[in-house]
Amino acid sequence: MIAVLRIGHRISRDKRITTHVALVARAFGADNIIISTKDQQIEDNIRSICKRFGGDFDIKTGADHKKIIKQWSGNIVHLTMYGETLDKSINAIDKKKDLLIIVGAEKVPPEIYEMANFNVSVGNQPHSEVASLAIFLDRYTGGKWQDKQFSGKIEILPNNTRKNVISKDT
Amino acid sequence: MIAVLRIGHRISRDKRITTHVALVARAFGADNIIISTKDQQIEDNIRSICKRFGGDFDIKTGADHKKIIKQWSGNIVHLTMYGETLDKSINAIDKKKDLLIIVGAEKVPPEIYEMANFNVSVGNQPHSEVASLAIFLDRYTGGKWQDKQFSGKIEILPNNTRKNVISKDT
Numbered sequence: 309m310i311a312v313l314r315i316g317h318r319i320s321r322d323k324r325i326t327t328h329v330a331l332v333a334r335a336f337g338a339d340n341i342i343i344s345t346k347d348q349q350i351e352d353n354i355r356s357i358c359k360r361f362g363g364d365f366d367i368k369t370g371a372d373h374k375k376i377i378k379q380w381s382g383n384i385v386h387l388t389m390y391g392e393t394l395d396k397s398i399n400a401i402d403k404k405k406d407l408l409i410i411v412g413a414e415k416v417p418p419e420i421y422e423m424a425n426f427n428v429s430v431g432n433q434p435h436s437e438v439a440s441l442a443i444f445l446d447r448y449t450g451g452k453w454q455d456k457q458f459s460g461k462i463e464i465l466p467n468n469t470r471k472n473v474i475s476k477d478t
Numbered sequence: 479m480i481a482v483l484r485i486g487h488r489i490s491r492d493k494r495i496t497t498h499v500a501l502v503a504r505a506f507g508a509d510n511i512i513i514s515t516k517d518q519q520i521e522d523n524i525r526s527i528c529k530r531f532g533g534d535f536d537i538k539t540g541a542d543h544k545k546i547i548k549q550w551s552g553n554i555v556h557l558t559m560y561g562e563t564l565d566k567s568i569n570a571i572d573k574k575k576d577l578l579i580i581v582g583a584e585k586v587p588p589e590i591y592e593m594a595n596f597n598v599s600v601g602n603q604p605h606s607e608v609a610s611l612a613i614f615l616d617r618y619t620g621g622k623w624q625d626k627q628f629s630g631k632i633e634i635l636p637n638n639t640r641k642n643v644i645s646k647d648t
Contacts, residue, residue: 321494322494324491324492324494324495325494325495325498328495328606328608328609331603331604331605331606332606332609334603334605335601335603335604335605335609336601337607344565345571357604358618361603378538389634390634390636390637390640390641390642390643391637391638392636392637392638393624393636394624395624396636397638401490412487421639421640421641422639423492426638427637427638427639429634429636431505431623431624432633432634432635432636433501433504433505433508433531433628433634434498434505434527434531435498435501435502435504435505435506435612436499436501436608436612437499438606438608438609438612439498439502439505439506439609439611439612441609442605442606442608442609442612442613443612443613443625446613446616451600451605454563454564454565454601456547458603463602464559464560464599464602464603465602465621466560466561466562466563466566466599466602467560467561467562467597468567468596468597469591469597470560470591470593471560472560473560
């Protein structure tokens with residue numbers, strides 16, 4: 309399984325970025341997201357999308373992140389612009405084990421670097437935890453997210469010229 | 479050249495997402511970003527990052543997006559969850575031409591679909607324009623963003639255990 313742990317989320321300031329992190333986790337093959345700060349609105353938003361667009365992605369908010377990290381029995385990846393290169397890291401990670409991916413908002417406490425097995429950078433330039441998570445999951449899954457069937461009530465069919473949406477509610 | 483055009487940016491609501499879009503454009507190999515709404519703060523933020531982290535990325539805000547699209551002589555890609563699949567699109571785009579990538583915030587006017595040569599989806603699930611731009615540029619450049627030298631005053635060296643930062647100001 310692949311779990312994403314979002315730490316340092318500030319309800320007002322980070323709501324849209326954290327929502328994007330959660331949606332990327334879902335779309336790119338993670339099984340669930342845990343957000344350390346309690347935030348009912350994000351939970352409701354993500355559950356509403358899952359209900360309409362399908363899949364069995366899970367969300368939990370308000371959790372002791374240190375406890376989760378300590379009790380995790382698989383690999384722990386911390387995404388940070390200071391980490392080892394993506395290519396080297398991806399090759400070093402045993403993909404048979406469960407994976408916890410830590411995605412911080414702004415400054416991350418130093419102990420997170422120590423608790424992670426892999427501190428991984430998606431490039432060493434400042435950009436976005438949303439992009440880092442997407443690119444990391446793309447590489448880690450070998451692009452398999454593209455084949456995933458969500459079987460939702462709403463399905464969008466790829467089209468170069470117009471919106472082509474199937475709604476199974478009607 | 480690769481230019482990114484951000485349309486529909488609302489200063490208060492979108493400031494952090496648009497900042498992430500701009501930083502992803504810079505980190506993943508675009509030459510510049512044009513934001514249709516005037517927003518001096520984002521301009522200043524991005525210029526400050528360019529000054530410290532290097533490269534010759536350019537930003538302009540407050541521009542008539544329809545004029546830019548009409549006058550563009552190369553390819554125009556519109557990133558949308560309703561578009562053609564990434565793989566098919568990437569193969570169809572002539573990479574010798576200049577490229578304009580349109581990234582919308584929320585609802586995009588229907589004429590944008592018509593003005594674009596390629597409406598491209600990075601998966602057909604709802605997620606994030608930040609992630610879509612990163613994955614699109616990764617595929618379009620064949621991962622070349624990873625080799626780009628920015629030669630900034632601040633340089634971060636990849637490291638699995640600790641922050642390793644070279645500052646050339648001192």
